[in-house]
Amino acid sequence: MTTENIWRRTLAIATIAVAAVALSGCSILDQVTNQISDAVDPGAGTTQDIFSLVIGDCEVGNQDGGEVSSTKTVDCAEPHDAEVYAASYMAEGDFPGDSAIEDQATADCYAEFGTFIGADYDDSVYDFSWYYPTEGSWSEGDREILCLVYDPSGNQISGSLAGAAE
Template structure:
């Protein structure tokens, strides 16, 4: 038998050559990220507790936003607690702002009325002022004279300061007029008292007579002392007072 001539020799694998890398699997590749946390976020709990107490202002809202960011990045529970903390903190802040704006304003507004229809006293604290700075409309308490009607024959009593109080509460007197003396030389105490009494009667008696409680009202006044006269004080202050010594007025004059 004859055989065909052998063809060229086929080269075999080179034992020194490296093995080719294994084929990559077809289809989409999947990446792996950090492990997700399934625990309740501590910041969320803190935000809820802080917002519930309402004693830390905006802190609860800040903790709530931080916890929401952490939950979005790392996973975990507590999103509802964080949102509740933010809402509660916002409510406390809004409520505190409204209270700050409304409550102080109530002192300067007209006072409420009691069961009998009479105005309730304001809660404004007494303000100590110099006696010569009183002006029309001021209501005062004077511990020295106690608002008693003026007695021209009585010796003068020097008063340096009085307490300004609301006219809707008990007070010794209400300033109805202020006028200045025109004398260049300071009058004697007796003459000063007469000038003050006459001037106040002309200026406020008609108003007192128009008040529903005119029969229970009297007049009082303050005039300059020797020291204040030297400092340029010439003012006489006229007040309405209770005609009964030791008793106080409880409302503004309505005349």
């Protein structure tokens, strides 16, 4: 495929995406955004089930909220949006609710941040987010919280942030 064909295809998909969002609402925005990303660089990353992520995995196309079941991972030497740096687990029992899970995720990810980055969170240029169990995944035995580090300015990262000390 020539560069001109790639740009033409990307422009066509972007036009369709804008029309689709305007006509259908924002609920499909993530899906359309992912389709545009795939069209621009279809080889960027390997689609991976969210439940198979492990510490040290790096992802591209990081989701901005909402329930996800898969993500694209790349070698951390490649430009990426986030890196999984820690995992913790919720206690067994009834679903504790999103607020309790978010409280534990915040505490656990904050506690592990400095150890991984090599700088206190409050002094770092990086931020963190997490993947956490939903009520649906909880009923299937999901108790894992995965902590992800990313650049809040939106810049991609090349290389692992382990020991970055910034």
